Amino acid sequence: MDSKKMVLPVFLLATLSVALVGIDEVDSLDSVEETWYCYGNIMILKYPYDETDLTIDWDVTGYNGGVSADVQHYNGATVPIDVSGYDHVIVKQTVTNGTGTESDSKTIDVIPLGLRSGESITVRFMDGTRELSRCILDSSRSVLLGSSFVDLPEDPSKTNYRFMGWYSDQSCTQRFNPLIPILGDITVYAGWESAGSSSSVEVSGFIVTFNAAEGLLCDVTAKGDRAVSFTVSVKDGYRFDTDSITASVGITRITPVGGVYTLTGINGDTTIEVTGDRLFNVTYDLDNIVLTSEDLGDDHLKASFSPSFGWSGVSIKVIMGGADVTSSSVNGSVVSIAEITGDVIILAQSDLPWIYIVIAVLVVIAIIAAILVVRTRSGRQ
Incomplete structure (x- = not known):
C-alpha cells in the first residue's frame, strides 16, 4: 500500500x-473545584471579590466527545464566554496581583445545555391535577452544582391533610431534590398525609387520635379494655434519629417495651403526639x-x-x-x-x-x- x-x-x-x-x-x-450548568450558550464569568490591582485571566477549552478544541483567552473581572457547540467547557481562572505574583487559581467545569434565546425548561408544581405554581429556566440561567436549580414554592395547605413535601412522581414515592440538575421539563407533585379520622381509633367507646410527625407512621397492634398498643415506624424516603422518637399524651411520655407503645387507663377522648428528629x-x-x-x-x-x-x-x-x-x-x-x-x-x-x-x-x-x-x-x- x-x-x-x-x-x-x-x-x-x-x-x-x-x-x-x-x-x-x-x-x-x-482538579475541578466548581461545576456549573449553563442553560444557554453564553456563560457569564465573574470574579466575586474586589479586583482592584488584580489581573483576572480566563483560559477556556471546549470539548466535544472528550476531544479538546483550541484554548480561548479572556481578560477582565466579568466576561461573557460563548460555550455553544461544546458538551463540556473547562475554565482555568488565574488571578495575579500588581507584582505579577499569582494569588488565586481554580478550575471550573461548565456543562452547556444549549438552550437558545426564547427556549426554556419548565418545572410545574402540582397538587394532583391542579397546578400550584411553575418555575422557568431560560437561556440566561447558570447554576452552580450544589445550589438549588429551582426555588420551592411555599408549602401548600389543605383541610384535614398534612403536607409531606414535594415528589417527582404522582404516587409520591420519590422525593424531589432541587439540588439535582434539571435537564428537561418536569412535573413535581405535592404529597399529603391524612390528618383526619383515618389516624384515629375507637377504644372502649373513646376516640384515640394519633398526631404523628411527617415521615412517622403509627400502627395499632392491639386494643383492650381502655388500652391501646401501637408501633411507630419510619416511612420510606425518610430518615430519623430513632433514639429521639417519642410518644406522649400531654406531658406524660409512653415508654415502649420491645418496640411496642401501650397506653392504659383511657377514660376519655385522647390525643397521642408522636415526634422525632428528622435527619x-x-x-x-x-x-x-x-x-x-x-x-x-x-x-x-x-x-x-x-x-x-x-x-x-x-x-x-x-x-x-x-x-x-x-x-x-x-x-x-x-x-x-x-x-x-x-x-x-x-x-x-x-x-x-x-x-x-x-x-x-x-x-x-x-x-x-x-x-x-x-x-x-x-x-x-
Missing part, C-alpha cells in the same frame, strides 16, 4: 489518541455505577461503588449541604462521611474501557483497509 493509502488509517489512529487524552481530561473530577437525606445519582455497600447511620455514611458490567473506572463527586466535599470524603471508590451536616448528593460515573474503543477503531480501520485493497485489485484488473 502506497503512502496515499496510508493517510486515512494514520489519521484515524491520531484522532483516537487525541480523543483518549481528551476523554481522560474531561472525565477527571480531581438529612442521602441521594445517589449513578451513571454506569453500582452501589456495592452502604453503612448509613444517624450521623455518618460509608458507601462503596463499582463499575457496571463492561465499564471501568470510578469518578465520584460529593455535595453536602450545598458544598463540594469530594476531596475530604472520597478515597478511590469509597465515600466516607464521619458526620453528616446537610443533605448529601453523591454523583458517580464510570467510563467505557479504552480497550473497547481501541478495538472498535481498529475494526473500522481494518474494514477501510480491506475496501482499499479490493478497490486497488479491481483497478489493476
Whole structure:
C-alpha cells in the first residue's frame, strides 16, 4: 500500500489518541473545584471579590466527545464566554496581583445545555391535577452544582391533610431534590398525609387520635379494655434519629417495651403526639455505577461503588449541604462521611474501557483497509 493509502488509517489512529487524552481530561473530577450548568450558550464569568490591582485571566477549552478544541483567552473581572457547540467547557481562572505574583487559581467545569434565546425548561408544581405554581429556566440561567436549580414554592395547605413535601412522581414515592440538575421539563407533585379520622381509633367507646410527625407512621397492634398498643415506624424516603422518637399524651411520655407503645387507663377522648428528629437525606445519582455497600447511620455514611458490567473506572463527586466535599470524603471508590451536616448528593460515573474503543477503531480501520485493497485489485484488473 502506497503512502496515499496510508493517510486515512494514520489519521484515524491520531484522532483516537487525541480523543483518549481528551476523554481522560474531561472525565477527571480531581482538579475541578466548581461545576456549573449553563442553560444557554453564553456563560457569564465573574470574579466575586474586589479586583482592584488584580489581573483576572480566563483560559477556556471546549470539548466535544472528550476531544479538546483550541484554548480561548479572556481578560477582565466579568466576561461573557460563548460555550455553544461544546458538551463540556473547562475554565482555568488565574488571578495575579500588581507584582505579577499569582494569588488565586481554580478550575471550573461548565456543562452547556444549549438552550437558545426564547427556549426554556419548565418545572410545574402540582397538587394532583391542579397546578400550584411553575418555575422557568431560560437561556440566561447558570447554576452552580450544589445550589438549588429551582426555588420551592411555599408549602401548600389543605383541610384535614398534612403536607409531606414535594415528589417527582404522582404516587409520591420519590422525593424531589432541587439540588439535582434539571435537564428537561418536569412535573413535581405535592404529597399529603391524612390528618383526619383515618389516624384515629375507637377504644372502649373513646376516640384515640394519633398526631404523628411527617415521615412517622403509627400502627395499632392491639386494643383492650381502655388500652391501646401501637408501633411507630419510619416511612420510606425518610430518615430519623430513632433514639429521639417519642410518644406522649400531654406531658406524660409512653415508654415502649420491645418496640411496642401501650397506653392504659383511657377514660376519655385522647390525643397521642408522636415526634422525632428528622435527619438529612442521602441521594445517589449513578451513571454506569453500582452501589456495592452502604453503612448509613444517624450521623455518618460509608458507601462503596463499582463499575457496571463492561465499564471501568470510578469518578465520584460529593455535595453536602450545598458544598463540594469530594476531596475530604472520597478515597478511590469509597465515600466516607464521619458526620453528616446537610443533605448529601453523591454523583458517580464510570467510563467505557479504552480497550473497547481501541478495538472498535481498529475494526473500522481494518474494514477501510480491506475496501482499499479490493478497490486497488479491481483497478489493476
